[in-house]
Amino acid sequence: MVQAFVLDRVSPQEKENIMICQPMVSEVQERWPALFLSQEISEEFRRITSKDLLGTFNASLERFGPGLLKLYRTKKGGFGQEMEDLLDKLDDQTSDIVTHRKTAALRGLPIFLREDTKKVFMKCLDTDILAPVLEGASVAIHTILDDEADISHARDHAVVLEGGIVLHEMENLSSAFAYLFGLLYALNINYPKQLRYTFEAIQTIFFELGGSRCSQRTRSLKTKLLF
Template sequence: MAAISEKMELTFSLRRKEMVQEQPMIVEVQERWPALFFQEQICEEFFRITKKDLLGVFMAATDKYTPKLLKLYRARKGAFGHEMEELLERSDERTTEIVNHRRTAALEGLPLFLREKQTNLFKKFKETEDGTKGVSVGIHYVTEVDSRAASPVIQNIAVVLEEVVVLEDIPDTSSAVAYLFGLLYALNFSYPKELRYTFDTIQNVFMELGTGCTQRVLSLKNKMLN
């Protein structure tokens, strides 16, 4: 991996120029720069661009904001329909890995709270299904084929960009969101319009990048800081 890191460091300026000026398709980037889709290299590329520790900063921010977000969700869950209520109920039912499940609930509830569709980002599919068609940006939970449980066992968590699975076997939702955000930065990938507030929050609040955020996100930020 050290040799890969050295080569990626040497070719960074060339690769960055390609991403910004040519904006290649994901399949082209995979062919030309396959190492860019390794978990370690996503983090290193993000650091080259921002000088920030992708996983370290994101996880610390998630731990900081999770209790505040869940409190906000509970206070106004009736305003967001059954999806928010079900999300919170599932989180409350967990008796193991409670911290991880609370982080997941906070992140999955973020699009809902920002008046965006949760399923535009987080999607569930059975192992036998191909859920990549039409997906520009997504985090996919791959579940057991024969599970009839209300909360089916997740076999795999994957990141999808431009209908291509670019990363899989991710240990948890928090890591998946971090890697997805890191890839969007590394690939100079525009945020999808239907998730602009969600990614605006991740960029400006969680990662503290950028010079300003939308009024909707600023309002959420103020609520979380109070």
């Protein structure tokens, strides 16, 4: 549920009502659909943080991506088959290596932080019925594939909140993740408990927001990346 709403287009009375009633995201989107456009999300994020959402995220991914991949490889065997598969698929890529490395750095983050990647990175074929796939998904990136065996070529990336798609037709995983974070931050939605450290790392390391209050796990990751 939306716990607070800070967008300038909402009247003070409407903001107060939203804060008291805590409506579902779908209700807010139905009433103010323009607020869920990528441009509006970026503008609102800049207004409350003075940071460029996509620019800062992509720059940080370029900066920290190599370090993250190095950390993943250093303890590859300690994170189970999922991390091994992720890195093996990265090693098999022969084109657009930079994009694949960024994608692997993002996909590996919750694995490294020992959280459930299935809760944030979802996928299905374009022929699958969507509703059962999204059921119960509170916060996620949903990728639609032409071929389940080839996740590197996706037809669409979509942002999912409270079991529904709120933004789609993202060109890549990193853009979808940036807008997902931007929505959570702008709408003041609590990070899901099962992905607390992943989003906390994005907030404190990628965007340098509220770093003094982060957990020891996130602080440890930041130290490893900076030194």
